[in-house]
Amino acid sequence: MLFNSLDFALFLPIVFILYWFVFRDSLKSQNFLIVITSYFFYGWWDWRFLALIGFSTLIDFAVGVRLDKVEGRFKRKSLLILSLLVNIGFLGFFKYYNFFLDNFITAFTFFGMPIKANSLNIILPVGISFYTFQTMSYSIDVYRKRLTATRDFIAFSAFVSFFPQLVAGPIERATNLLPQFFEKRKFDYFMAKNGLRQILWGLFKKVVIADNCAEYANMIFNNSTEYQGSTLILGALFFTFQIYGDFSGYSDIAIGTARLFGFNLMQNFAFPYFSRDIAEFWRRWHISLTTWFRDYVYIPLGGSKVGTFLQIRNVFVIFIISGFWHGANWTFIAWGALNAIYFIPLLIFGKNRQNIEIVAVGKKLPCFREVLSILGTFALTVFSWIFFRAENMSHALSYVFGIFSEGLFAIPDFSVFPGAITLLIFIVAFMFVEWKGRVGEYGISEMHLISNKAYRWSIYVFIILIIDVFGNTSEEIEFIYFQF
Structure with missing residues (x-):
């Protein structure tokens, strides 16, 4: 359902009336309404992909609960890997399968070893890059013990599927959005x-x-x-x-x-x-994605607390991954690499935060x-x-x-x-x-x-x-x- 459509112009006031006039006295009912209407909102494009959101939600909810119960490093890391594999697996299959297959075939053909493989007619689920990153951040934060896992499945489902930002962000952190589903909400004019x-x-x-x-x-x-x-x-x-x-x-x-x-x-x-400068641009453009990569990729790689060579490497990794996140095309990778090249001189001369x-x-x-x-x-x-x-x-x-x-x-x-x-x-x-x-x-x-x-x-x-x-x-x- 598009924000700039008649469908949404009818959908929004109906949900608003139900939310504030029918279910206003029950927080759980409001959260349940958000889940139902969010699934309806997403299913308006293609109901078949609701199963992806549902399965991702179920996996990350279960992983979060287990992470709160176990203490062993190996067990905790195994649970986190499970969450990452499911989410990245969905993303990789639907978004990048044909890209990797086509480049694999091209590479073998270039070296004189042509192979035959059939690409798949895969439909890309709307917003999959957004909600998978949102659920992954939850699992990572619970693993790092920055967040206590929730045992309220309805509230967690509402957090994952919240229709205003479900298909194109902002990519919310559980530390910001999830607690809001547990707070009694009163209409604020x-x-x-x-x-x-x-x-x-x-x-x-x-x-x-x-x-x-x-x-x-x-x-x-x-x-x-x-x-x-x-x-x-x-x-x-x-x-x-x-x-x-x-x-x-x-x-x-x-x-x-x-x-x-x-x-x-x-x-x-x-x-x-x-x-x-470009550093400032990336602090102001698509802030939710930029800070996601900063917190979950750049800083774990060492961020700016390593030598100059490794800092440069980290910057290239971040920008190229960011480019690839946008789509399975070499143009996006080139776009990311080009922005890294813009950024590197600022980093070397210490002007990236001026x-x-x-x-x-x-x-x-x-x-x-x-x-x-x-x-x-x-x-x-x-x-x-x-x-x-x-x-x-x-x-x-x-x-x-x-x-x-x-x-x-x-x-x-x-x-x-x-x-x-x-x-x-x-x-x-x-x-x-x-x-x-x-x-x-x-x-x-x-x-x-x-x-x-x-x-x-x-x-x-x-x-x-x-x-x-x-x-x-x-x-x-x-x-x-x-x-x-």
């Missing part, structure tokens, strides 16, 4: 208003920015050999704002929806395109040096997104070579892209609002501070009108990260 405000901003990002950018990005990337360099740059820019508007828009809607039910999810994006605070905090505009840093970081990010968007490595390289060919400095022919100039104006206005709201959790999070109620509501109505008039609402376009 101000929290709900904040949630609705964030949902509104997320919808604007998705249907006005992302979906309209997708139209032109697809047109240019799918026919890249027909366009000159400046137009290819334009295509990369459109994709840059498409993926940000799409993914951060989903996160905004998910976090806002969770607030309607009294839950606080972690912030997943913190205005990453205002970053002054930009921790919000840029130009307390100021209306950044200084000249900050402007150059932001533009430089943004340019590197745009370039790396080419590999993320390309169909394969050949396409990515031809696209890059095409940029630096004839016509790099020519003005794109906007007559071929009707409406593109209007969209660019919307992007500029969108980034202006994001800049003004960068100290908050999302672009318009501080809107409630406007004392003039009529003025404040006129802004909300204006955003709704923009969504209605300029939003790409003629079709329900899936979110990009559903494929991951």
